[in-house]
Amino acid sequence: MIPFRTVSPAHRYPETGVFYRALDREFPMAVRGEGCWLIDDKGRRYLDACGGAFVANLGHGVPELADAVAAQMRRVAYVNGTAFANPAAEELAQELRSLNPEGLDFAYFLSSGSEAVEAALKLARQHWVESGRPGKHKIIALEPGYHGNTLLALSASARPHYKKTYGPWLVPVTMIPAPYSYRRAPDSPAMTAQALEDAILREGADAVAAFIAEPVGGSSTGACVPPGDYHRRVREICDRHQVLFIADEVLCGSGRTGRWTALERFGVAPDIMTLGKGLSGGCVPLSAVVASRKILDPIAKGSGAFKHAQTFSHSPVICAAGLAAVRLIKARKLVDRCAEMGALLHRKLRALADLPAVGDVRGLGLLAGVEFVADKASKAPFPRARRFAETFTAAALDAGLLVWPNVGQADGENGDLVMLAPPFIVTEAEIDELVARFKTALARTLEVRHGRP
Ligand SMILES: Cc1ncc(COP(=O)(O)O)c(C=O)c1O
Structure with a gap:
């Protein structure tokens, strides 16, 4: 039986005091984690093939992280970043200085990816205001794309179903087509980055503050990897028009693609970068905005303060977790391991390409996306009512496999994909198990004709 079963809210409320995102579902109760596995209160084991939400990069139950957090709590758990360094x-x-692109030497620590994106966009804006160019305020972003759920980050995200209800509160952001290789012609403006230059010229370079992009697609395009010269072209265009390039590495950074940052292999550096999710190995909420001296200088010489602060900015306990995670990654060469096991994962995932409904399998390192289509030749998506990605995710859960679904990427409404992002410590035997369980889940999904299982 699929445990992701739906229940009426009336039935669910009396049993739980917690208000989860899905109000009509009963979830398994996770009580323990070991390596790539999560265990529920009934003793069922789930292979965590997506690290939760691309977060558990070091696996679950890592004693070094627990010890670092506990030791910092005993020393000093909290000081405010406006009063103390720590x-x-x-x-x-x-x-991070030794890992991040050259010049991106200064980090501002926060808790979530959305906060980091908000702060990165505000930093870009403040940079221009304090550089004497207050007209530069517009943001350009990619469609499909996702940068978070707080209102500025959501404004910069191309997720119609998340945005619809909050439309009156969102600010205008100029969207250009993402380099979504599965659904775009190789010479189209989206794939060559010409779409960016066209948008800057249309909006007026004097009005554009920043271009924000995920260097390798996250859940919105299912790990789409742009062409090799895409980011170099973006860098040239941004430089020519004095537009700041913000790389949102919340999902694809921190080693996930087999390099510390996803942008690294494209040979360019952004002006501002965001990190999050797996930066702390997933044990506490840690994110960062990273910027160069060039970005901070006008503010240092001007007002003297970044106009942004949050209670848990630079928190000692949260940063101690990040420090332990980054040191563990370095000591155990886990980014190299991610590249090695990523190559193996992609080799084994090739077996999925011939299965019914699998339109594309793609990605880099231990980040993979599998896009499902109703017709492989035309790439026509399943109608939304079929709820293919959700049905697959439920069937995978039933098979003891955790995957990350996404919908709507084909045309804003239709489109189904799932993401795989196992911990960097995954073994070959676990990858084989992942592929076997994936096939079981797909066979079950194809048996279900209409929507919810
Ligand atoms: C690329 C990217 N940026 C930002 C965010 C927002 O991060 P958070 O959910 O931690 O606020 C996400 C979350 O999925 C993301 O994938």
Whole structure:
């Protein structure tokens, strides 16, 4: 039986005091995690093939992370970043300096990816205001694309079903087509980055503050990898028109693609970068905005303060977790391992391409996307009412496999894909198990004709 069964809200409310995102579902109760596995209160084991939400990069139940957090809590759990510096934040920033693109030397720590995106966009805006160019305020972003659920980050996201209800509160952001290789012609403006230059010229370079993009697609395009010269072209266009390039590496960064940052293999550096999700190995909410001296200088010489602060910015406990995670990644060469096991994962995932409904299998490192289509030749998506991605995710859960679904990427409404992003410690035997369970889930999904299982 599929445990992701739907229940009427009336039935569910009396049993739980927690208000989860889905109000009509009963979830298994997770009580323990070990390596790539989660265990529920009935003793069922689930292979965590997506690290929760691309978060558990080091696996579950990592004693070094628990010890680091506990030790920091005993020393000093909290100081406010507006009153004190703290060694954990300072040391983490130094560790990141040696990993991040050259020049991106200064980190501002926050808790979620959405917060980091909001802060990165505000930093870009403040940079221009304090550089004497207050007219530069517009943001350009990719469609499909996702940067978070707070209102500025959501404004910069192309997710119609998330945005519809909140439309009156969102700010205008100029959307250009993403380099979504499965559904775009190779010489189209989306794939060559010409779409970016066209948008800057249309909006007026004097009005455009920043271009924000995920260097390798996250859940919105299902791990789409842009052509090799895409980001170099983006860099040239941004430089020519004095537009800041913000790389949102919340999902694809922190080693996930087999390099510390996804942008690294394209040979360019952004002006501002965001990190999050797996940065702390997933044990606490840690994110960061990283910027160069060039970005901070006008503010340092001007008002002297970034006009943004949050209670848990630069938190010692949160940064101690990040520091332990980054040191573990370095000591165990886990980014190299991610590249190696990623190559193996992609080799084994090729077996899925011939299965019914699998339109495309793609990605980089331990980040993969599998897009489902109703017709492989025309790439026509399933109608939304079929709820293919949701049905597959439920069937996968039933088979003891955790995957991350996404919908709507084909045309804003239709489109189904699932993402795979196992911890960097995944073994070959676990990858084989992942592929076997994936096939079982797909066979079950194809048996279900209409929507919910
Ligand atoms: C690329 C990207 N940016 C930002 C975010 C927002 O992160 P959070 O959910 O931690 O706020 C996400 C979350 O999925 C993401 O994938």
